Amino acid sequence: MYVIYIAASADTVWKALLDGEFTRQYWERDNVSDWAPGSSWEHRRIDGGRDPAILGEVLEASPPHRLVITWAEPSDRMRRDRHSRVTFDIEPVADMVRLTITHDDLEPGSDMERKISQGWPRVLSSLKSLLETGRPLKTWAGR
Amino acid sequence: MDDADEVFKALADGSRRMLLDRLNAHDGQTLTELCAHLHMSRQAVTHHLTALEAANLVVTTWRGREKLHFLNPVPLQEIYDRWIRKFERSRLRAMRALKRRLEEPRSA
Numbered sequence: 708m709y710v711i712y713i714a715a716s717a718d719t720v721w722k723a724l725l726d727g728e729f730t731r732q733y734w735e736r737d738n739v740s741d742w743a744p745g746s747s748w749e750h751r752r753i754d755g756g757r758d759p760a761i762l763g764e765v766l767e768a769s770p771p772h773r774l775v776i777t778w779a780e781p782s783d784r785m786r787r788d789r790h791s792r793v794t795f796d797i798e799p800v801a802d803m804v805r806l807t808i809t810h811d812d813l814e815p816g817s818d819m820e821r822k823i824s825q826g827w828p829r830v831l832s833s834l835k836s837l838l839e840t841g842r843p844l845k846t847w848a849g850r
Numbered sequence: 851m852d853d854a855d856e857v858f859k860a861l862a863d864g865s866r867r868m869l870l871d872r873l874n875a876h877d878g879q880t881l882t883e884l885c886a887h888l889h890m891s892r893q894a895v896t897h898h899l900t901a902l903e904a905a906n907l908v909v910t911t912w913r914g915r916e917k918l919h920f921l922n923p924v925p926l927q928e929i930y931d932r933w934i935r936k937f938e939r940s941r942l943r944a945m946r947a948l949k950r951r952l953e954e955p956r957s958a
Contacts, residue, residue: 708909710922711906711928824923828926829927831924831927832927833931836931844931
């Protein structure tokens with residue numbers, strides 16, 4: 708589980724997770740989908756390249772509080788048993804929101820598990836910086 | 851108190867750092883599991899977990915009647931971004947300058 712408190716509204720955080728204009732800045736990726744349950748979504752590299760970095764399906768979307776998606780390598784597109792699941796929960800707490808990311812159904816000891824456990828803290832720290840100061844961090848520097 | 855103060859305060863204790871290590875090795879443990887093989891009372895472990903939760907380094911969730919504890923590494927990333935990265939930058943600059951100086955005679 709990954710939890711961060713951000714001084715922003717739930718609507719802003721929701722938009723920041725889904726809108727490529729935002730994700731490009733703090734994630735250095737474009738998130739692309741219509742975000743309707745049952746739709747597919749793609750996580751695209753911004754330096755071009757046709758293939759998405761990650762893809763999956765939207766399982767649940769309840770703006771601005773809860774988003775559940777599946778998460779897979781493009782090579783596992785058809786292998787549903789290899790898709791993990793990411794849940795974003797956005798709860799208002801005083802004048803902030805608490806953003807919780809739960810990434811489960813991961814294969815223990817897998818490359819994906821290692822990558823996401825290094826990735827989510829960087830992405831969340833950069834998202835907080837962007838929303839609170841207007842400046843994202845160099846999210847993937849030194850990786 | 852500043853968020854970073856809470857994190858540094860929580861980390862300034864060997865028992866609490868050990869609890870984080872145990873969660874890092876095996877995430878999502880109950881209090882009973884965390885207490886196993888520890889030379890610490892259940893009350894002491896509860897007290898340390900409360901401090902870790904206040905610092906957002908540990909988050910909990912209920913699964914049925916069991917309360918599970920998870921490591922939340924995000925505040926450590928924030929400390930890294932705020933306090934370590936910028937010092938690394940100057941170290942890297944110094945190393946680049948050193949490399950340039952050492953390589954100069956060869957290219958001259």
